[in-house]
Amino acid sequence: xxxxxxxxxxxxxxxxxxxxxxxxxxxxxxxxxxxxxxxxxxxxxxxxxxxxxxxxxxxxxxxxxxxxxxxxxxxxxxxxxxxxxxxxxxxxxxxxxxxxxxxxxxxxxxxxxxxxxxxxxxxxxxxxxxxxxxxxxxxxxxxxxxxxxxxxxxxxxxxxxxxxxxxxxxxxxxxxxxxxxxxxxxxxxxxxxxxxxxxxxxxxxxxxxxxxxxxxxxxxxxxxxxxxxxxxxxxxxxxxxxxxxxxxxxxxxxxxxxxxxxxxxxxxxxxxxxxxxxxxxxxxxxxxxxxxxxxxxxxxxxxxxxxxxxxxxxxxxxxxxxxxxxxxxxxxxxxxxxxxxxxxxxxxxxxxxxxxxxxxxxxxxxxxxxxxxxxxxxxxxxxxxxxxxxxxxxxxxxxxxxxxxxxxxxxxxxxxxxxxxxxxxxxxxxxxxxxxxxxxxxxxxxxxxxxxxxxxxxxxxxxxxxxxxxxxxxxxxxxxxxxxxxxxxxxxxxxxxxxxxxxxxxxxxxxx
RNA sequence: GGCCCCAUCGUCUAGAGGCCUAGGACAUCGCCCUCUCACGGCGAAGACAGGGAUUCGAAUUCCCUUGGGGCUACCA
Numbered sequence: 001x002x003x004x005x006x007x008x009x010x011x012x013x014x015x016x017x018x019x020x021x022x023x024x025x026x027x028x029x030x031x032x033x034x035x036x037x038x039x040x041x042x043x044x045x046x047x048x049x050x051x052x053x054x055x056x057x058x059x060x061x062x063x064x065x066x067x068x069x070x071x072x073x074x075x076x077x078x079x080x081x082x083x084x085x086x087x088x089x090x091x092x093x094x095x096x097x098x099x100x101x102x103x104x105x106x107x108x109x110x111x112x113x114x115x116x117x118x119x120x121x122x123x124x125x126x127x128x129x130x131x132x133x134x135x136x137x138x139x140x141x142x143x144x145x146x147x148x149x150x151x152x153x154x155x156x157x158x159x160x161x162x163x164x165x166x167x168x169x170x171x172x173x174x175x176x177x178x179x180x181x182x183x184x185x186x187x188x189x190x191x192x193x194x195x196x197x198x199x200x201x202x203x204x205x206x207x208x209x210x211x212x213x214x215x216x217x218x219x220x221x222x223x224x225x226x227x228x229x230x231x232x233x234x235x236x237x238x239x240x241x242x243x244x245x246x247x248x249x250x251x252x253x254x255x256x257x258x259x260x261x262x263x264x265x266x267x268x269x270x271x272x273x274x275x276x277x278x279x280x281x282x283x284x285x286x287x288x289x290x291x292x293x294x295x296x297x298x299x300x301x302x303x304x305x306x307x308x309x310x311x312x313x314x315x316x317x318x319x320x321x322x323x324x325x326x327x328x329x330x331x332x333x334x335x336x337x338x339x340x341x342x343x344x345x346x347x348x349x350x351x352x353x354x355x356x357x358x359x360x361x362x363x364x365x366x367x368x369x370x371x372x373x374x375x376x377x378x379x380x381x382x383x384x385x386x387x388x389x390x391x392x393x394x395x396x397x398x399x400x401x402x403x404x405x406x407x408x409x410x411x412x413x414x415x416x417x418x419x420x421x422x423x424x425x426x427x428x429x430x431x432x433x434x435x436x437x438x439x440x441x442x443x444x445x446x447x448x449x450x451x452x453x454x455x456x457x458x459x460x461x462x463x464x465x466x467x468x469x470x471x472x473x474x475x476x477x478x479x480x481x482x483x484x485x486x487x488x489x490x491x492x493x494x495x496x497x498x499x500x501x502x503x504x505x506x507x508x509x510x511x512x
Numbered sequence: 513g514g515c516c517c518c519a520u521c522g523u524c525u526a527g528a529g530g531c532c533u534a535g536g537a538c539a540u541c542g543c544c545c546u547c548u549c550a551c552g553g554c555g556a557a558g559a560c561a562g563g564g565a566u567u568c569g570a571a572u573u574c575c576c577u578u579g580g581g582g583c584u585a586c587c588a
Contacts, residue, residue, distance in 0.1 A: 019588045054587055134586070141585095150514045151584065176586055194517075203515050203584095211586040218588050242516060242583035263517085268581070270523080275582080301524095304537090308525060312536050331525080334581055338523045341538040351551075393551045457547090472547035484549035 011044030013232045016070075016077070017222070019051045020062035023284035024069040026337070027237065027267045027276065030302040034264065035235055036075045037303075037325040044232070047100070048080030049225060052108045053215045063091070069285040073295050074318055079229075080105040102229040107221050114216035117224050117254060118177045118209055126253035127209055129165050129175040130157035152205030153178065177210035179219075179250065187245040192233075192262045193332045199245040207246055219243060223250045226259055233327075235262045238334070262327060265306050265334050272336040280337070292365065292397030294353075297345040304341075306331050315348065347396050355388040362388070362401040369402040371409040384409075387494050390486035407480040408494060413503060416481050418510050421474050431474050432511040437464070438475055439504045448497040450489040478507035 016032045018024065024032075039046035048070070052058055067082040076084045079100030081091060090098035092106060099105045121127035130153075137153070144151045158180060160168075169175070182201045189197050209220040216224070226234055241263050251258050267276040282288055288298055300316050307330050313320075350358065359381065367374040372384070384405075391404040407413050422431045441456040442448075457475070461468040472488050479500050485491055492500045 017588095021588075051588065057587065130586095137586085145513090148513060152514095191517095197516075199516075205584090208586050213586075215586085217586070222588095237582095238517070239582055239588090244516090265518080266582070272523085272580075274580095304524065306524090310526090312526075314537055333518050336523060338538085340522095341524065344538055347551090391550090394549065396550095454547095467547090469547050476548065482548090486549085488547055 011042040011232075012038045013045045013047070013230055014039050014235055015047040015049045015080075015226070015229065015231055017049040017051045017225075017236075018066050019054065019057070020066065021054065021057040021059055022062055022065075023286060024066045026283050026285055026288070026302070029069065029073060029285045029298075030267075030305060031235060031237065031264055032070055032075055033073065033299060033302055034307070034325075034330070036077075037321055038233065038235065038327065039078075041322045041325055045078040046075075047102075047229060047231075048077045048083065048105065049229070050081065050106045050108075051218065051221065052106055053211075053218065053221055055108075055213065055215065065286065069289075072289060073285070073299055079103075107216070107225065110221075110225065111214060111216075113228065114210060114220055114224055115214070118216075118220065121179070121209070121253055122177065124253065125180065127177050127179050128158055128160065128206075129169075130178045130206075130208075131160075131168050131173050131175050132156055150203070153207075155206055158206060174212040176208045176212050178206040179209055179246065179253075181206050181246075181249070187249055189244045189248045190261070191241070191244070192260050192327055193330055194263070197241070197244065201245075201249075204245060204249075207243075209250075219246050219250065223247050223254070223256075227251070227254070227256045231259050233260045233262055235264065238263045238266045262330065263332075264330065265332055267305070267337040268334050270336055270338040272334075276337045281339070290399075292399035292401075293342065293346050294349045294361065294398070297342065297349045300349070301339075301342040301345050305335050305337070343396060350395050350398075351393050353392075355392065356385050358392065359385045359388050362398055365398050365401050366405070366409070369406075371402055371406055380409075390490050390494060394486070407482065407485075408491075411499070413479075413481040415506055415510060416477050420477050420481075420483065421507055421510060423470065423473055426470065426474075428511050432508065434464070434466075434471055434474050435478055435504060435508050435511070438471060439501060439508065442492075442497070442504070443501055445497075448493070448500075450493050453489050453492055474507075475504075479503045 014035045016028075016035045018028055036046050038044070048067075050063060063081065070077070071082075078084065079086070079102065081099055082088050083099055086100060087094070087098045092109070096103040096109070104110055118127060122129070132153075136156075140154050140156075141151045157178070165175075181204050185201045187199050187201055187204075189199070191197055207219060208217050210216055222234075225231075244261065244263070248258065268274065269276055269280045276283060282291065285298075289295070296317070299318060299321075300314075303316055303321055303325075304314070307325065309316075309324050309329065353361075362384070363372065363376060363381070366372040366384070367376065372380055376384075387405055387408045391401070394404060395401060418428065421435075422428050426434075437460055438457060441460050442453060445452050445456060457471055458468050461471045464471075473483070476485055476488050476491075477483060479495060480491060495503075
């Protein structure tokens with residue numbers, strides 16, 4: 001069943017062919033990652049092709065979002081809009097060769113090609129013109145449903161004579177082109193993951209190839225383009241399996257050799273029930289970026305959703321994945337899209353990251369919340385680099401950075417509430433004494449260092465006959481306003497003596 | 513409804529007839545570390561959907577049932 005690709009299949013020429021109808025979907029992102037891995041690991045090409053054949057659903061900003069999202073994930077492509085080494089600025093309406101040798105890469109600019117092959121199919125008896133109105137089609141469908149018949153075109157126009165077709169055109173009627181599906185027989189198709197699949201031709205209807213607006217349907221366009229663009233492996237979502245035989249039949253009718261097909265398992269809702277949709281949280285790739293996920297983490301997470309290495313390695317950089325990614329390790333069962341593990345990956349990558357790099361990634365979020373100015377002065381940025389290691393292992397999402405470092409970046413903090421300063425088993429009076437004596441101990445330190453502070457405060461606790469923690473906690477609240485912070489000595493060190501004493505004085509007044 | 517796909521812990525998965533008293537990771541729970549929160553360490557709990565068949569032997573092969581999912585547009 002599972003086939004390991006022989007060397008002769010290399011290199012792979014694969015395409016990612018999104019429809020510009022909205023933002024790049026998380027499922028599409030995984031497909032793109034697999035495409036990219038396959039192309040790059042075999043020395044082949046990765047192509048971006050825009051399937052904009054539905055004019056009613058076209059969203060102009062979508063193309064930019066798709067390209068930005070792919071790049072954010074660290075993917076690059078060889079042909080198509082935005083491809084490296086081509087005129088990356090070129091968009092719609094540019095020279096057909098601007099994005100690579102098999103352009104245009106926008107299907108809306110390849111209409112003459114689809115028309116040419118549609119005509120050829122008609123001439124060869126594999127397709128025909130259909131003049132049925134949508135009203136008639138709806139009526140047919142309704143009747144079929146009422147009669148509990150499987151819905152599908154009733155082939156009303158299949159036997160129209162050439163003369164009648166001509167006269168209808170002469171009368172100004174509009175037509176679509178339909179595929180003339182074989183009435184009997186079985187079509188066997190081969191999926192690289194699932195092996196042989198077979199379909200009874202009689203269960204397939206005469207689907208539309210060319211719409212009345214002159215645009216092709218997916219079925220015609222994908223076959224024509226994959227062939228013309230010399231795609232070796234058509235990698236797409238499992239939702240296409242149902243129309244797989246239509247595509248194979250089209251290849252045969254056109255007399256073309258088939259590429260290999262890989263249908264990736266689809267993403268299900270986190271509960272496993274139903275296809276993943278917006279109702280289950282973020283489905284757009286950019287939403288993950290905005291939620292504070294690292295592209296490295298998302299890449300790693302998506303990589304493992306439907307693919308598994310032969311060993312138990314879980315952490316993969318793109319470079320590492322390139323070395324071991326193969327088609328035969330891709331899974332075929334649907335995947336429940338649960339993000340728990342993504343959260344873990346994010347923490348792992350945050351902890352692994354160089355503090356300066358992490359600071360750069362956090363900067364936009366800090367500027368967003370107003371803790372740092374934009375542009376950020378170098379000395380402020382350097383201070384950020386200094387405190388980042390203190391919160392690094394506590395950061396799970398970049399969006400959390402502000403609440404973790406606000407007391408470092410702000411000169412002053414809000415005066416802590418009395419209830420927060422006084423520990424459960426303590427009293428305002430005792431807390432007052434602790435803070436006052438702590439202040440005194442810290443103030444007289446000649447060297448405001450981690451070790452000096454620790455020594456001074458621990459011996460203070462001993463002198464007072466209380467646990468060290470009973471000193472540290474009120475102190476922590478006094479100087480940060482929070483009960484959960486980095487280590488108290490690291491924190492005071494980063495804050496500096498002046499701010500520490502100032503905040504202590506402020507807290508002490510609360511207890512007076 | 514019809515056609516098709518899929519089926520191991522809650523989730524992602526390892527497993528291609530004996531190596532499985534089914535392994536790992538996330539999540540959960542407990543303990544430890546500890547100035548808080550995290551991190552980290554250790555441990556616990558947790559699955560082969562059911563039934564037949566083949567075989568000396570089945571999570572692994574075949575069939576049926578069940579369950580889940582996809583498609584069923586002049587959308588992709």
